[in-house]
Amino acid sequence: MYTAPKPLASPPGSVEVRFPRQTTFPGNALQVFSELLFTSYFFFWPAGVLVWLGLSPWALGTFSWKTLWSFSALYTLQLFAHRPHLNKGWYYQWLLYGPLTDFVLHYHDATVIREGPAPDPKGRYLFAMYPHGVYGVCRAFSGGMGCWRALFPGITSRWGSFGAAFLLPGIREMSLCSGCIDASKPILERALKRGENVSLLPGGIDEMNLTDGDSKDTKLVMTDRKGFVKLSIENGLDIVPGFCFGEKWIHHTIRLPPFFQSLLRPLRMSGTLLRGRGCSLMGFLDPPLGFVWGQPIKVKQQKPVDEKYLDQVHQEVAESVRDIFNRHKARFGYAEDETLSFVSSVEAKEQISPKKKYA
Template identity: 30%
Template sequence: MPIEFAPLSIPVERRLQTAAVVQWVFSFLALAQTCIFVFFGLLFTRFWLVSVLYAIWWYLDWDTPSKGGRKCQLLRRSVIWRYMRDYFPISMIKTADLDPRHNYVLGFHPHGVLVAGAFVNFCTDATGFRTLFPGMTPYLLMLPLWFRAPFFRDYIMCGGLIPSDRDSAAHLLRREGGGNAVVIVIGGAPESLDARPGAFTLLLRSRKGFVKLAIEHGASLVPVFSFGENELFDQVENPKGSWLRRAQERLQKIMGVALPLFHARGIIQYSFGLLPYRKPIFTVVGKPINVEQNDHPSQGEVDRLHKLYIEELCNLFEAHKTRYNIPADRHLEFV
């Protein structure tokens, strides 16, 4: 297959957009491992005191990620994220107001390969979340594993990321005064194994923990669908039952992270690489589903609200799909 190289006459603006996405992909795939290597590597150099002092700080700061983290507005408002937004581009569409006197659980779909839409919309100010939803502060949940990486934990907390465990989410939903939006990528890492162009398969039928969480704290549920999320990468065929899929699922259970074999374009050529395609992402935030608070919800109560959530998510998808070039005969599939 001939390689299609990028032309030399590309505008500086587009080069900066590509550079912004390169650093993000590196951060997603390799920055945590790099930080671990640096932390231990410094111990064997004359800069060993840096790691020792950080280790003391880390011990004292251990619970911060589960207590709401530590946002850095300077980083969230960095021009880097505006360049990344414009690379695809990514935009957020509001369909209803969120009352800042209340707390919310936002269910984000689909996961995609690298959850680009969730990151740009909720971990940066590039798409105007604070303008669209004044008084609200978003917190995106991420695997707790990544908050055990030195230095890296501090970086991701700056964007408003918190561990994806019940206690971390509950801490925010218990806050009086409202204004907290806990964003959960419901399908999680396993859903990324089905992320490919044209796919609308969501891992949701058995995912009910977020519904129970919302009931326990009286937090309204908000479905969010990100059109275009699955269009960013191609993925090696891995149908259920194949040896590759079985190996990926086994590794996911052992390591806690999924390993989709994805590919798209490169930095100076368009034929292969790990950079996402320049495909638009439209993240549509649906209307809130009111939830009655109950400290001890029954399974029936959870099931009924879960069913209503799926119905509202389907309505959101159906109402907007033709606007974003989804064929009328395509519908969401749940597993």
């Protein structure tokens, strides 16, 4: 059984925020609703289909088939005609930096730590979060009134997301409301020129597929992922690395057959599904989640980028993430023999090869 962590000495200026699980009925209802919304928005589209059928002449008869199909055609058309993710996106601070994200953290009885003093609000930053996890629950630590606004006052950040997300009903709207824009380099650079900061999960779908709660080795796809570092150097962004503890345990993973994985990969979608509590996608309650933001890694702007300097900064990011893991793992329920290793995207694909058994 998980026991409460002991305080750990942190660098001067560090801040720790706890989000204890709510026990009152209103608080519990809010945290469960927030977690359900946060983990289930990938399934908004089937819910929309059910509503569509419910309003049809087959059920309530509220709308005619002509009206429903016309609405569907217009919605599909705007997916391709209206593409805000390739520009400034939507206004997002009301959702990402609102109370909903905090209640997700309350559900997970979470703790978040920022090491060192608060970064200068006038600075420019790229926030790199590890590991991706099968769902990327660590994203909850990138928002909230009691979380982000307390740890990084005066700083906001735009999420880079895979392009296919903006073509999927429900996922598109949730992503845009959360401040997501396309993660391609030209789109991110335009955001940076507007003075915005960027948040990324550099490990991508390869790191998602490596999520394994039964393994004592947490693998990060990092050795050949240098694009985010190059983006930082070219645009003069300090890199703030962070690591999420416990994500690999809060969902059970289900690996799709190789055929479906091959269909999903061109869309940059994972071939690994997840299962949560009961019939939902809500994470299991034990252990509590923990997240540690490291101190910013200072970057000197260069263009073109010197390869030796690129390798140097990339190595600093890797060492910072490893240092965070080694110093905080015991506090967040990791055994002494738990390790962290870095692999390439090629090695990641080999480790999830079709030769392995699939659930």
